Amino acid sequence: MSSVEVRNLVKKYGDFTAVRDASFRAETGSLISILGPSGCGKTTTLRAIAGFETATSGDILLDDKPVNDIPPWRRNIGIVFQSYALFPFMTVADNVGYGLKMRKMDRDQIARKTDDALNRVGLPDSHLKYPRQLSGGQRQRVALARALVIEPAVMLLDEPLSALDAKLRDEMRFELKRIQRQSGVTTLLVTHDQEEAFTLSDQIVVMNNAVVKQVGSPREIWDNPNCAFVADFIGIENILPAERTTNGVRIAGHDFAALSDAAPGSDIMAAFRSSDLELAGDEAGQFAGQVVGEAYTGNYNVYQVQTGLSEAPIILKTGKSQRLSGTINLKLAPDRIKILERD
Amino acid sequence: MLSATQRNWALSLPAFVIVGLLAVVPAVMMLASAFTSPDIEGFTLANFEKLWNSKLAFQAFWRTIRVAIIVTLITIVLGYPLAIGFLRAGPRMQSILLPMLVFPLMVSVVVRAYGWIVVLSPSGIFNQVLLGLGIVASPVDLLYSETAVILGESQLLLPYMVLSLMASLQKAESNLEEASMSLGANPVTTFFRIVIPISVPGLLTGTLLVFALALTAFATPLLLGGGRAPLLTTLIYSFAFTTFDWSAAAAVGLVLVILALAFVWLQRWVGQKVMKSYE
Numbered sequence: 001m002s003s004v005e006v007r008n009l010v011k012k013y014g015d016f017t018a019v020r021d022a023s024f025r026a027e028t029g030s031l032i033s034i035l036g037p038s039g040c041g042k043t044t045t046l047r048a049i050a051g052f053e054t055a056t057s058g059d060i061l062l063d064d065k066p067v068n069d070i071p072p073w074r075r076n077i078g079i080v081f082q083s084y085a086l087f088p089f090m091t092v093a094d095n096v097g098y099g100l101k102m103r104k105m106d107r108d109q110i111a112r113k114t115d116d117a118l119n120r121v122g123l124p125d126s127h128l129k130y131p132r133q134l135s136g137g138q139r140q141r142v143a144l145a146r147a148l149v150i151e152p153a154v155m156l157l158d159e160p161l162s163a164l165d166a167k168l169r170d171e172m173r174f175e176l177k178r179i180q181r182q183s184g185v186t187t188l189l190v191t192h193d194q195e196e197a198f199t200l201s202d203q204i205v206v207m208n209n210a211v212v213k214q215v216g217s218p219r220e221i222w223d224n225p226n227c228a229f230v231a232d233f234i235g236i237e238n239i240l241p242a243e244r245t246t247n248g249v250r251i252a253g254h255d256f257a258a259l260s261d262a263a264p265g266s267d268i269m270a271a272f273r274s275s276d277l278e279l280a281g282d283e284a285g286q287f288a289g290q291v292v293g294e295a296y297t298g299n300y301n302v303y304q305v306q307t308g309l310s311e312a313p314i315i316l317k318t319g320k321s322q323r324l325s326g327t328i329n330l331k332l333a334p335d336r337i338k339i340l341e342r343d
Numbered sequence: 344m345l346s347a348t349q350r351n352w353a354l355s356l357p358a359f360v361i362v363g364l365l366a367v368v369p370a371v372m373m374l375a376s377a378f379t380s381p382d383i384e385g386f387t388l389a390n391f392e393k394l395w396n397s398k399l400a401f402q403a404f405w406r407t408i409r410v411a412i413i414v415t416l417i418t419i420v421l422g423y424p425l426a427i428g429f430l431r432a433g434p435r436m437q438s439i440l441l442p443m444l445v446f447p448l449m450v451s452v453v454v455r456a457y458g459w460i461v462v463l464s465p466s467g468i469f470n471q472v473l474l475g476l477g478i479v480a481s482p483v484d485l486l487y488s489e490t491a492v493i494l495g496e497s498q499l500l501l502p503y504m505v506l507s508l509m510a511s512l513q514k515a516e517s518n519l520e521e522a523s524m525s526l527g528a529n530p531v532t533t534f535f536r537i538v539i540p541i542s543v544p545g546l547l548t549g550t551l552l553v554f555a556l557a558l559t560a561f562a563t564p565l566l567l568g569g570g571r572a573p574l575l576t577t578l579i580y581s582f583a584f585t586t587f588d589w590s591a592a593a594a595v596g597l598v599l600v601i602l603a604l605a606f607v608w609l610q611r612w613v614g615q616k617v618m619k620s621y622e
Binding site: 050052071072073074075076077078079081083085086087088089098099102103146147150 | 523524525526528530540541
């Protein structure tokens with residue numbers, strides 16, 4: 001097990017830059033996610049760590065030692081591909097034992113370690129089956145066992161849950177975390193699913209357009225996204241252009257108190273969650289709006305409210321028993337307004 | 344009204360009649376004539392006895408098998424790098440390479456054999472180069488030999504092997520090789536342990552195609568092997584059109600058919616053994 005660090009990684013294909021100056025670090029034994037939409041450079045970063053892509057510039061460090069010149073087959077990295085990439089003509093046991101065979105271990109040792117790895121992933125008696133005879137979830141367990149059994153310095157997971165159906169996905173999420181914690185292997189996961197990243201990770205690296213936008217714990221990113229992209233990506237519904245004032249923000253001429261250390265007068269984005277808007281009742285709110293759309297989502301009612309803050313309606317969420325219509329007064333607590341850099 | 348089954352039979356009847364007349368009847372007649380002789384009443388094994396005692400026929404028999412095996416091996420050895428190189432090439436390169444790969448199939452076999460004659464003849468390009476470089480003192484006699492037949496057929500049949508291998512390699516996930524390397528196998532080990540096994544279905548198809556076509560090739564052995572290196576096919580030709588011994592020709596034909604069927608059976612047997620873990 002090792003720490004992993006990506007330092008100023010740049011990857012170019014001709015004129016196209018897939019990764020631009022990416023830096024982050026995963027401590028030994030931790031689970032870090034690279035989160036971003038497709039084409040953001042997250043998979044390229046993962047492949048560079050595995051050694052399948054050579055960095056145009058920058059370094060990949062395992063345990064603080066650069067590994068740029070070490071080929072993939074000597075890096076000791078376990079990978080679980082999105083498609084699992086199990087060898088179709090080998091049995092489950094042969095798949096798992098492949099890496100041990102490459103390490104020239106003797107038969108008994110391979111058999112013992114294979115048994116152990118398959119037990120760990122909860123597949124104790126599928127040794128002689130072929131991958132095609134397994135379900136999606138079982139294939140993934142085999143892929144995990146195959147990556148773990150070599151006791152890799154780092155385990156890389158490429159969209160590990162995306163090929164599974166919703167129910168199995170929830171189950172495997174817990175399994176993945178349990179297996180990672182038990183083996184204690186440093187793990188880097190690439191995903192476009194923010195829920196997956198938030199529930200599994202110690203640290204999240206948010207990427208967009210080849211650039212690392214933010215690095216932080218799930219809580220830090222949830223509470224303090226640093227730019228409009230991250231805010232939008234983690235599902236903050238209302239993101240509006242604003243201007244910084246001495247003690248708050250001004251959105252389309254309306255002044256709001258807010259907590260921030262940005263310089264007054266600078267152009268920023270102000271963001272707030274649909275669930276952080278409060279109804280002001282009959283007492284004067286900070287702004288008024290007209291309900292123009294509503295939707296029921298089971299636990300919540302979601303409303304589109306036309307206000308003076310923006311041309312498009314803002315989104316408001318209420319409890320399921322609270323129904324709104326007509327003109328309503330709204331207010332926003334100062335600590336609920338997030339100040340973001342403009343992208 | 345006819346039932347559905349009856350209608351289906353009625354509709355396919357003309358096809359059956361044509362196939363029957365054009366394929367089955369001549370085949371049966373050939374089979375029958377292999378067991379007859381103008382000198383003897385009724386059926387006889389005299390034709391086969393004659394073949395059995397003929398040195399020429401024996402040589403042709405073994406040469407046919409030898410040529411087919413060597414040609415198959417050559418196309419396998421050359422086919423892998425070509426198939427892999429093709430699949431690794433970018434889309435633009437592939438659009439240039441594909442016609443180059445398939446184009447030879449559109450050129451007449453005879454034309455290609457003449458191409459080899461130009462290359463291999465005593466005054467041909469190959470000998471010119473050897474003489475020019477001082478490697479040989481007098482032209483090497485390559486034309487009308489087994490070597491010439493093997494060269495010609497290998498070039499002729501290579502596309503079949505490449506296309507078969509490509510079909511199975513293409514189906515394999517590209518990540519399999521990376522998975523193998525991440526588990527500690529270098530590219531050479533990965534090739535032998537992952538790429539080759541993955542391509543086995545294509546290899547079996549390609550081997551069947553190339554071997555069967557090499558076994559039954561006629562124009563190439565006739566033009567490049569001539570009378571000096573007869574194969575079973577050219578032997579049939581010379582029996583039928585030089586000595587007009589149609590019964591002997593039929594007997595050789597039957598031997599060739601049995602040889603081809605035996606190979607198909609062998610290929611299927613190997614296939615079933617190996618393919619168990621693939622389906």
